[in-house]
Amino acid sequence: MNQDITKFRNIGISAHIDSGKTTLTERILFYTKRIHAIHDVKGKDGVGATMDSMELEKERGITIASAATFCEWLGHEINIIDTPGHVDFTIEVERSLRVLDGAVLVLCSVGGVQSQSITVDQQMKRYKVPCIAFINKCDRSGANPDKVTKQLKEKLGHNPVAIQIPIGLEAEFSGVIDLLSMKAIYFEGKNGEIIRTDVIPENLLEEAVKKREELVDAASVFSDELTEAILEEKEIKESMVVTALRRGSLSRQITPVLLGSAYKNKGVQPLLDAVIKFLPCPYDTENIALDMDNNEAPVILSADSDKPLVALAFKLEEGQYGQLTYIRVYQGLLAKGDNIYNVRTGKKVKVGRVVRMHASQMEEIESIPPGYIGALFGIDCASGDTFVSPGLSYTMTSMYVPKPVISLAIKPKDNKSEVNMSKALNRFTKEDPTFKTFVSEETGDTIISGMGELHLEVYLERMRREYNAQIVSGVPRVAYRETITKRSEFNYTHKKQTGGAGQYGRVAGYMEPVDEEFVFDNQVRGGAIPTQYIDACEKGFRNCLSKGPKLEYPVTGVKIVINDGASHAVDSSDMAFQSAARGAFLEGYLKAKPVIIEPIMKVVVETPTEFQGAVLGSLNQRRGIIFGTQDEVTSCVVEAQVPLAEMFGYSTTLRSMTQGKAQFTMEFATYKHVPQSLAEELIRKAAEEKKNL
Amino acid sequence: MVSNNLTLRHPLGRLLGNNTEIIQEGGFGAILAYAGVGKTALLIQLAIYNLLNNKNVLHISLNDPVKKVGLWYKEVFRNIVSQLGISDQQQIFEEMLPHRFIMTFEVEGFSVPKLEERLTDLMEQNIFRPNVILIDGLPFEVSQEESLLKLKSFAQNHSLEVWFTVRIHKGEEPSGIPANFNSVEYLFEKLILIQPEGKGIQLKALKGGKSDSGVNELFIDPTTMLVTDL
Numbered sequence: 001m002n003q004d005i006t007k008f009r010n011i012g013i014s015a016h017i018d019s020g021k022t023t024l025t026e027r028i029l030f031y032t033k034r035i036h037a038i039h040d041v042k043g044k045d046g047v048g049a050t051m052d053s054m055e056l057e058k059e060r061g062i063t064i065a066s067a068a069t070f071c072e073w074l075g076h077e078i079n080i081i082d083t084p085g086h087v088d089f090t091i092e093v094e095r096s097l098r099v100l101d102g103a104v105l106v107l108c109s110v111g112g113v114q115s116q117s118i119t120v121d122q123q124m125k126r127y128k129v130p131c132i133a134f135i136n137k138c139d140r141s142g143a144n145p146d147k148v149t150k151q152l153k154e155k156l157g158h159n160p161v162a163i164q165i166p167i168g169l170e171a172e173f174s175g176v177i178d179l180l181s182m183k184a185i186y187f188e189g190k191n192g193e194i195i196r197t198d199v200i201p202e203n204l205l206e207e208a209v210k211k212r213e214e215l216v217d218a219a220s221v222f223s224d225e226l227t228e229a230i231l232e233e234k235e236i237k238e239s240m241v242v243t244a245l246r247r248g249s250l251s252r253q254i255t256p257v258l259l260g261s262a263y264k265n266k267g268v269q270p271l272l273d274a275v276i277k278f279l280p281c282p283y284d285t286e287n288i289a290l291d292m293d294n295n296e297a298p299v300i301l302s303a304d305s306d307k308p309l310v311a312l313a314f315k316l317e318e319g320q321y322g323q324l325t326y327i328r329v330y331q332g333l334l335a336k337g338d339n340i341y342n343v344r345t346g347k348k349v350k351v352g353r354v355v356r357m358h359a360s361q362m363e364e365i366e367s368i369p370p371g372y373i374g375a376l377f378g379i380d381c382a383s384g385d386t387f388v389s390p391g392l393s394y395t396m397t398s399m400y401v402p403k404p405v406i407s408l409a410i411k412p413k414d415n416k417s418e419v420n421m422s423k424a425l426n427r428f429t430k431e432d433p434t435f436k437t438f439v440s441e442e443t444g445d446t447i448i449s450g451m452g453e454l455h456l457e458v459y460l461e462r463m464r465r466e467y468n469a470q471i472v473s474g475v476p477r478v479a480y481r482e483t484i485t486k487r488s489e490f491n492y493t494h495k496k497q498t499g500g501a502g503q504y505g506r507v508a509g510y511m512e513p514v515d516e517e518f519v520f521d522n523q524v525r526g527g528a529i530p531t532q533y534i535d536a537c538e539k540g541f542r543n544c545l546s547k548g549p550k551l552e553y554p555v556t557g558v559k560i561v562i563n564d565g566a567s568h569a570v571d572s573s574d575m576a577f578q579s580a581a582r583g584a585f586l587e588g589y590l591k592a593k594p595v596i597i598e599p600i601m602k603v604v605v606e607t608p609t610e611f612q613g614a615v616l617g618s619l620n621q622r623r624g625i626i627f628g629t630q631d632e633v634t635s636c637v638v639e640a641q642v643p644l645a646e647m648f649g650y651s652t653t654l655r656s657m658t659q660g661k662a663q664f665t666m667e668f669a670t671y672k673h674v675p676q677s678l679a680e681e682l683i684r685k686a687a688e689e690k691k692n693l
Numbered sequence: 694m695v696s697n698n699l700t701l702r703h704p705l706g707r708l709l710g711n712n713t714e715i716i717q718e719g720g721f722g723a724i725l726a727y728a729g730v731g732k733t734a735l736l737i738q739l740a741i742y743n744l745l746n747n748k749n750v751l752h753i754s755l756n757d758p759v760k761k762v763g764l765w766y767k768e769v770f771r772n773i774v775s776q777l778g779i780s781d782q783q784q785i786f787e788e789m790l791p792h793r794f795i796m797t798f799e800v801e802g803f804s805v806p807k808l809e810e811r812l813t814d815l816m817e818q819n820i821f822r823p824n825v826i827l828i829d830g831l832p833f834e835v836s837q838e839e840s841l842l843k844l845k846s847f848a849q850n851h852s853l854e855v856w857f858t859v860r861i862h863k864g865e866e867p868s869g870i871p872a873n874f875n876s877v878e879y880l881f882e883k884l885i886l887i888q889p890e891g892k893g894i895q896l897k898a899l900k901g902g903k904s905d906s907g908v909n910e911l912f913i914d915p916t917t918m919l920v921t922d923l
Binding site (some may be wrong): 620 | 796
């Protein structure tokens with residue numbers, strides 16, 4: 001195994017649905033000789049692409065879990081994380097970005113920068129991941145790489161620099177001109193594995209010279225040597241331009257743009273060259289851990305194998321031989337037989353088998369060097385856990401986990417399914433922090449909740465296929481919440497002094513709306529409530545939150561301030577004050593104009609202009625507030641906020657309405673008040689359900 | 694409903710007259726200024742005034758994406774309410790949103806027939822029926838007479854008030870007003886010029902100003918871009 005850290009690359013390939021990530025990855029693996037045959041994503045040969053290892057992914061033609069795979073190119077070792085393109089699986093994307101050093105942003109030369117690319121790009125910005133762009137599908141009719149490059153600049157705010165121009169486009173697409181070496185590159189042989197370089201065709205020479213000038217000009221910002229060479233009209237060496245571009249792209253100030261068609265086997269090898277030239281090695285990126293012993297002070301980690309270990313488990317998989325934990329080592333060496341600590345649980349673990357993954361096949365190795373991604377067997381942990389050497393208590397920055405917005409009741413059909421279902425749920429919740437499950441106290445049903453309809457559907461489907469669990473699912477439910485809208489006072493005395501041990505406690509203060517979920521502020525002066533009972537008061541208030549007095553939805557956005565109270569020398573107790581707090585909450589809550597709030601989703605629909613009217617109508621019918629429409633030449637983007645409750649089945653409606661030409665993305669935006677008429681409807685339904693219980 | 698606890702004076706009221714119908718329905722108004730002086734900010738103040746008075750505003754932007762226009766509104770609104778010292782601004786803002794519709798076009802893709810088609814579509818489906826249309830960024834460097842005439846008759850048919858922004862250039866004509874604008878000037882009832890004056894920024898009514906009162910200029914606060922009485 002290569003130990004030179006500058007020859008490592010951890011990269012991700014992220015993009016919009018159907019812009020061809022998986023096909024591209026497949027080709028990369030083929031050219032790096034990791035696989036010996038090419039299978040298509042929606043393959044007729046029944047094998048499917050190598051990265052899409054889950055059966056379900058193969059069937060739907062989408063990538064769900066990001067398998068990590070390893071390959072070699074020109075003496076460099078590349079780890080590729082295949083990331084899912086659908087917004088419902090955003091947590092997977094975010095998690096893989098955490099462990100990447102660089103990314104290839106794949107764009108479709110016809111579709112250009114679409115809404116999902118924007119989301120992914122924002123995530124990359126958040127984690128400061130440098131990237132290069134690959135404009136794919138240049139062989140398709142309507143291909144326009146120039147337009148896409150322009151969009152990169154306008155829509156994503158990148159500073160794109162073309163380092164190639166196409167030789168022909170659409171059906172005529174036959175190769176690319178490399179502006180660094182000023183050579184034409186053709187891809188020959190059955191699978192494009194033979195690269196033939198040639199002089200630039202006469203008719204493209206002028207454009208190539210012009211584009212090269214632009215390229216050198218953009219690169220010169222990052223290199224004095226290059227600027228001097230330009231000014232003194234010396235010969236400009238390729239290596240000078242590459243060094244300057246690398247500097248620019250590592251600091252995210254330049255995005256080198258390449259082109260090709262993965263499906264037609266064109267332009268993939270130069271992309272690999274560019275990965276090595278322009279994307280960082282683990283040494284180039286700064287990784288920060290938090291020191292738990294030192295008030296979470298940030299610590300910069302160095303990719304040094306002699307330092308103590310810091311590693312992050314970023315993905316779990318249930319394999320044939322037990323749990324497989326994908327892990328990235330940031331500092332130190334993770335070797336077989338080591339004792340390491342899980343920072344979250346404080347448990348000591350002994351490292352058993354260490355492997356390197358290639359989708360579902362694996363290779364045994366002795367140790368994982370820093371900056372590297374590998375996998376461990378037989379380690380019990382959740383994804384996102386940090387592992388360290390004994391004596392250290394660093395944690396990698398906690399990842400932002402959005403709250404679930406939709407839930408679904410599920411029931412196993414028979415006993416066997418019940419066992420399998422609980423196995424499956426146990427694993428899914430460990431793997432995916434946005435997927436939650438619990439048992440409803442009222443109905444006894446198992447409830448699963450997640451980030452969207454498709455998110456839950458995929459898990460249901462996986463339970464059926466991978467775990468052979470026959471599941472009946474209910475209607476999806478929206479996660480309604482309750483909150484208060486105005487300030488109100490409470491002053492409640494809990495008194496029970498008739499026979500037996502007495503209970504006494506008085507709690508007074510006020511509650512008001514707040515942006516946070518719950519705030520408790522103790523302003524009691526002079527011991528009106530003895531300090532030992534303050535915690536009991538807080539607990540009493542907190543216990544009221546899970547079930548709101550109005551409609552039994554969880555309560556959020558309440559600030560409680562207590563400023564007075566009374567106690568009794570004998571009859572006051574923790575219990576008494578908890579009860580008093582509960583009473584006070586009820587008293588104040590009903591006066592504070594409680595309302596029901598519902599999750600509102602930000603919906604972005606991209607549609608050909610002729611369907612704009614129909615799309616607007618459909619969003620309007622769904623209680624959507626349309627923010628605006630954005631006209632581009634042939635397509636149109638509609639932005640709106642629509643309540644989640646109205647969005648069930650929208651993908652089907654949209655598809656049938658627009659002949660399948662429109663697509664939409666949806667993500668959680670905010671919680672808003674439910675309109676009065678609907679609130680009444682909810683109250684009526686709740687009452688009915690209660691009757692039926 | 695929206696404006697129950699927030700009444701706002703028309704930003705140009707003191708300049709143009711105190712009746713709320715600043716322009717007759719079907720009328721045109723224009724805000725002229727050099728680049729970067731505050732055309733869009735003033736336009737959005739007009740929009741917010743109308744929104745708070747329960748009028749539906751269609752904002753057409755030929756330069757900026759929807760998101761950016763949305764941010765403009767947030768920013769201007771925040772400045773207005775913080776000047777007035779109102780606390781529950783979020784709620785008022787959210788109540789305003791259904792009354793606003795943003796459309797963005799690429800400059801070359803914009804045409805009046807296209808706009809009419811879109812608008813008719815919106816109105817027929819009862820999604821949105823504007824009272825006021827704001828058009829930001831229409832290039833007056835080229836002749837717009839034909840389009841404006843079409844738009845005028847459309848505006849009259851649907852009783853719409855339409856405001857434009859006009860970018861003027863240094864060194865053109867004495868006033869800097871594009872020559873092509875002068876040829877369509879007769880279509881406009883109100884013309885407001887924004888120009889830097891000494892330390893501040895001044896608003897002047899070039900056309901349609903109020904003659905009876907002494908006020909014929911207003912100022913813009915350069916930090917908030919809001920119209921002040923100073």
